[in-house]
Amino acid sequence: MLMQNRRKAVYVILILSLLIGLFTGRSLFFNLSYLLGGLFAISFFWSWLSVRWITIGRKTRARRAQVGKPLEESFSLRNRSFLPKLWLEIRDHSTLPGHRASHIVPALGARSEYHWAVETPCTVRGEFDLGPMTILSGDPFGFFESSRRLEARSRVIVYPQTLPIHKIELPIGQISGGEAQRRRTHFVTTNASGVRDYAPGDSFNRIHWATTARKDKLIVKEFELDPLADIWLFVDFSARSIVEDTSIQRVGGFGSVIPTNTSIPRSTEEYAVVIAASLAKYFIDSERALGFATYTPFREIYQPERGLRQLNRILQTLAVARSFSQYTLGQMLTLETPYFTRGTTLVIVTASLEPAWIAEAQILSRRGIRPVCMLIDPASFGGAHTIQDTLALLRLAKIPTVVIRYQDDISMALTQRPV
Numbered sequence: 001m002l003m004q005n006r007r008k009a010v011y012v013i014l015i016l017s018l019l020i021g022l023f024t025g026r027s028l029f030f031n032l033s034y035l036l037g038g039l040f041a042i043s044f045f046w047s048w049l050s051v052r053w054i055t056i057g058r059k060t061r062a063r064r065a066q067v068g069k070p071l072e073e074s075f076s077l078r079n080r081s082f083l084p085k086l087w088l089e090i091r092d093h094s095t096l097p098g099h100r101a102s103h104i105v106p107a108l109g110a111r112s113e114y115h116w117a118v119e120t121p122c123t124v125r126g127e128f129d130l131g132p133m134t135i136l137s138g139d140p141f142g143f144f145e146s147s148r149r150l151e152a153r154s155r156v157i158v159y160p161q162t163l164p165i166h167k168i169e170l171p172i173g174q175i176s177g178g179e180a181q182r183r184r185t186h187f188v189t190t191n192a193s194g195v196r197d198y199a200p201g202d203s204f205n206r207i208h209w210a211t212t213a214r215k216d217k218l219i220v221k222e223f224e225l226d227p228l229a230d231i232w233l234f235v236d237f238s239a240r241s242i243v244e245d246t247s248i249q250r251v252g253g254f255g256s257v258i259p260t261n262t263s264i265p266r267s268t269e270e271y272a273v274v275i276a277a278s279l280a281k282y283f284i285d286s287e288r289a290l291g292f293a294t295y296t297p298f299r300e301i302y303q304p305e306r307g308l309r310q311l312n313r314i315l316q317t318l319a320v321a322r323s324f325s326q327y328t329l330g331q332m333l334t335l336e337t338p339y340f341t342r343g344t345t346l347v348i349v350t351a352s353l354e355p356a357w358i359a360e361a362q363i364l365s366r367r368g369i370r371p372v373c374m375l376i377d378p379a380s381f382g383g384a385h386t387i388q389d390t391l392a393l394l395r396l397a398k399i400p401t402v403v404i405r406y407q408d409d410i411s412m413a414l415t416q417r418p419v
Contacts, residue, residue: 007143010036043139050137053081053351056090058295059129060156064312065122067161073101073130074117082110089136096128096156097251120157125160125273125319126256129153159315160273162263163411165282169418170231170372171347195219216379229343230304231283232291233314234332235276236350239297242323243268243351243378254322266328267378267408268351269323275410276349277318282314284311292317295325302337308392330356333364342368351376351383362397372418373401380405395419 021029057076065071079085085108099120108114110137131153138145143214195208198218213221244267249258257265264270276294283290284306291304292314300317302310327335329352337360340346346363346369350409361371373394379386387403394401400418 010143014040039141040143041144043141046139047137047144047146049081049083050085050088050374051135051146054079054085054088054135054148056133056135056150058131058152058154058317060154063154063156064159065156066159066315067122067125068147069122071096071099071120071122072117072242073120075101075103075115077105077108077114079108079110079112084109085137086140087137091134091136093132093134094128094130095251096122096130096158097124098122099128099130101133101239113339114129119149122158123259124157124251124256126251127155127157127320130156156186157319160277161316162281162315163274163278165278165411165414167415168279168282168383170347195221229345230289230291230341231345231347232293232304233276233279233283234329234336234346234348234350234353235272235292235318236329236332236348237269237272237294237296237321237323238325238328238332239323240328240351240354241268241350241352243381243383244270245382256320256322262347263407264410266381268378268381269321269412271376271381271404271406272349272351273321275376275404275414277315278376278410278414279347279349280311280314280318284308290314293332294321295327295332296321297325297327302365328352328354328356330354330360333357333360337364337369340364340367340369341344344369347374348372348373349374349376350380353378353385355386355390355393358393358397358399361399365398371399373399373403374414375403377403377405380407 014033017029017033017036021027021033055078057078059074060205061072075086075090077090085105088105090103090105093098094101099118101118103116105114132151135148136145136148195211196219198207198220202220206220208219208221244257244265248265248267250256251258257267257270259265280290280292281324287306288308289304289306292300292302294300294317296317302313329348329350337346344360344365348371350357350373361373364371375387375390375394377387391401391403391412402414402416402418404413
């Protein structure tokens with residue numbers, strides 16, 4: 001506004017000088033109008049040059065972050081022209097909430113560089129754009145402002161928060177014994193624990209050929225007898241089960257919930273995400289084979305695996321999960337569980353009070369699959385119905401259940417004995 005007022009004032013002076021010069025014929029007023037016109041032309045050209053021959057480098061330390069941890073970025077701006085830049089304003093248009101990478105660059109000399117860094121605490125899960133950016137500058141007289149948009153952008157995914165869990169009591173399946181038995185066996189199993197030198201009598205199918213070639217002697221694999229069955233984590237993101245506070249705000253109106261403080265937002269969806277992420281980390285850290293199934297609303301199925309790669313896949317899915325699915329939990333169990341083997345432990349995370357999924361879980365238990373429910377109490381989030389009838393049905397179906405309510409300590413709640 002100040003720049004526009006200044007420019008209008010000069011326009012008025014220029015027009016008056018021309019009019020007075022035309023009426024009086026005095027060269028002074030013509031010279032003044034020529035001077036102001038030339039000044040305007042030089043200022044406009046200078047402003048245009050101020051945002052040219054500039055490059056911005058943007059380096060993100062990691063393209064994955066997590067709620068509660070910072071995202072670090074470093075920037076470098078280089079003036080590639082022989083003209084100095086009096087001032088530059090860099091405006092960042094990233095969609096990551098709370099990311100303030102915009103910056104004011106002071107006078108920058110010819111062919112010189114300027115650096116700055118930004119550290120942003122991540123508070124919202126999801127996938128976000130980093131960039132684009134806009135460069136603004138102007139002339140020394142403050143008449144004109146020019147902008148130039150740099151469309152380069154990258155993406156960063158913010159994983160949901162995970163809370164520490166010390167121990168979870170799961171139902172014992174036919175081939176599940178609780179903690180893993182770290183016991184050597186002379187049988188060839190699927191669980192290789194290490195290698196050792198070849199001993200007379202070792203079978204040739206135990207030879208680890210890559211290590212044998214590297215050490216130039218026969219090396220064989222050792223195996224462990226691991227009685228643990230697979231664990232499947234089912235997370236309910238059906239549209240009919242979500243309950244949340246009406247004052248909640250979301251990214252872009254329909255994205256992830258924007259928290260107003262450090263606690264988990266009052267939404268069953270956000271609680272389901274944090275519970276599922278914490279459980280996944282616990283099982284992977286315990287070296288259990290973990291499978292994962294949900295509709296976010298797209299079907300996401302990961303067969304049981306161990307290791308950090310499986311955890312990253314699950315966290316990436318949970319980062320963008322929304323309760324848009326038209327499939328109910330009962331329908332999901334019907335569709336996804338026919339091929340489960342006996343002894344599988346099925347961990348269900350839901351806020352649904354519909355009896356249909358309990359009946360389906362009871363059928364699974366008759367097939368030798370052991371379901372356990374992490375039930376989020378929707379009444380504590382403002383829901384209209386209590387969980388008493390649902391708990392009665394779960395007890396009747398002999399499905400162990402852990403109840404989590406709003407503002408509960410999730411770490412402590414998940415370690416309690418299922419009832």
